[in-house]
Amino acid sequence: MRSLRTALSLASLVTGALMLFTAPAAHAADTPLRDLGAAKGKIVGTAVTGSKLTGTYGDIAGTQFSSLTPGNAMKWESVEPTQGSFNWTEADQIVAFAEAHDQQVRGHTLVWHSQNPSWLTNGSWTSAQLRSLLQNHISTEVGHYKGRIAAWDVVNEPFNEDGTYRSSLWYNGLGADYMADALTWAHAADPAAKLYINDYNVEGVNAKSTALYNLVKSLKDRGVPIDGVGLQAHLILGQVPSTLQQNIQRFADLGVDVAITELDVRMALPADSAKLAQQAADYKSVVAACVAVARCVNVTVWGFADSDSWVPGTFPGYGAATPYDDNYAPKPAYYSIAEALGGTTTPPPTDGCTAAYGVTNQWSTGFTGEVRISCSGGSLSSWKVNWTYGAGQQVTQAWNATCTQSGAAVTCTNASYNGTVPDGGSVTFGFNGSWSGSNPVPTVTLG
Template identity: 50%
Template sequence: MRIRHSFLVSALAVTALIATPGAAMASPDHVTEPHEGQHAQHGDHSWATRPSLRTLSMRSGLKVGTAVNMDLYGSDAAYTRIVDQQFNTVTPENVMKWQLVEPTQGTYDWAAADRLVAGARANHQLVRGHTLVWHNQLPSWFSTDGTTTSFTPQQVRDLLHKHVVDEVSHFRGKIWQWDVVNEAFNDDGTPRQSVFYKAYEALGLNGLDYVADAFRWAHQADPHALLFYNDYNLEFTGAKSNAVYDFVKQLQAQHVPIDGVGFQGHLDTQYGFPDLQNNLQRFADLGLKVALTEVDVRTFVQPDPANPGTYTDTPLTPELQATQESYWKQTLQACLDVPQCISYTVWGVADSNSWIPGVFTGEGAALLFDDNLNPKPQYQDLRQVLWTTKAPRRA
């Protein structure tokens, strides 16, 4: 996705007792089957004692994760419990991006990212590192718009090399998957004219050679981390998905150490459901792992009558709610049905800290938990899919 925001919200009054780590890791042979149509009602916290997404995912070996807002993690108890108990992987929303880790040239700030990694280790979770190279959220000393810079092309390449090596080295042995390069292509399939692309062209190189460099540098810094290219709208067959597919084949032909492709999975009910499984499978057929990395499903929501100009997190119609649920089930099912799809990550915990309302006016309700951190019907839908699918073990 193009823009991500960190949201500050006050601690919410949720008194649910969420299962302990030991309970969350219980054998799937001992879980209670969720009932079809069984959804938590407002104020009903019994859901918290039922088998978690994390527990149910053990049936297939799929890792189910969430993106974590570090302004909330550790400070909001209910939010933190959900992250710790419902998911077996975590992704930082912001705190591993270049803008946050090196706000002043030559001075690193790893504190928030280190805290997430430590929390994951304590809760027996894996970490997806996000993201090493992206045209957005760059430090202002490097580029203010993602396309221009005061540095020379060779300096850009040297700074990129230093950034990738320094960050991957700092987290060496602690990151399961890295999103090495994020969103290098436009929707029409042309390469994005980012500051990196322009610098490499100015050096007389192929503009996209920065991608291959970043993968090689990351692999040298941590040979055991899985290295992914990550992008949005790969879910639909079309110009962008086809261009990335061809580009990945070129990387493989050049012996670039790419392990997988991440499909962000930002869907909207006003558009049809993509041919997601086919696209996951065609990339997997290249010998790659695939993952759904930033899943949310937005829809039009009801206005808030008490606050004109604002919106609730309630879908505008029951039909839109039903479409949302269908999209959630289909995304998870598509991943489960492709053995090389090794992880499924939701982009955030609750509607109250989603990026969607700040970018798409009148849309929202995109996540599994509502504004008050109560589970929504789609949460139970994912539990049901995990329980009922006889999926192959992950590749």
């Protein structure tokens, strides 16, 4: 973001300061992502929560994406919470929404070491019993959605980081062939669905991705039905593997499709303009790598809005990982995805947002200040205010923003709930401060 300085004035006990700055506009690309993807032969998807598929969330999910992945609704603990008793409520809701919006559904996931019901994980099963339970679950779930699911993540996360098989209920009880069996049963239940093995930290060429490569090659050599590999792509800011496209290509050369299945790019909070710019570059490089390989067929983000992201709950101190902010305003990452798909975007406005700094109350040793950020003819998806005190003032408390002070320098960033300022809207934050002798007006900028 860019900042301008402006004149400041002091009137009675109230100081006023204006700062002008720009940020990405809160509007979508000229062409929806799903249409840009279609022009490149790519499906553009998102994971969703069924209960949220209304209002703005539903509008974005239905308009921007050509594929939906149930974030949790098709996992074993959700659909078979008690043995032999299936609950399809949320999963059916997502499938019906997708069909109403001319979207594909990516089924996720049939065999995983996590999010299994306690009756399954706490049971004492013989290998024959466990195999029967797995076959029944796969046959029932895939059969329930026969003809309505484009692709299934059949097996999820089977490997350790060093490329050895993960110790799990399935591997320990059935051996490595549980994967071949799972794929075979899924194919029998719905021969038209594409079947994938999905894992994380397999985006670049490394021990784990090579183990996955060798497994897929072996399965194909044995005639096991395997149509593709899913590279989850839960990435950290600035750490897109340099061998991503090479890795996608080597799987494609095996004769299988590749999908980026769970893309997000997490950053240490709070977000700022530099981090958001790096995130945009990371998203663009991932999507561009997929565009460059014909058999990379799908790019799915793992939740399109920060308010629906798994990251903060799993990685404390990290977040802001998706293309939209908490309030469903597109971030720079959104525009970079569009550009990687060959689209053009309406340039964000270069002005129209201002912030006014004022002292609303002052007494012998302290004062209360307020900053109001207003937009007219522009909009913001995040903001950060900077100033330097000239007479030893200290911020002692802040609300509706996170404020830090180092020496004389003060930085205030938006809270998780008020980063978006729409055209015609405004937000405020306040603070208490101490002073002695004088309280001159600081020069305010945007960082």
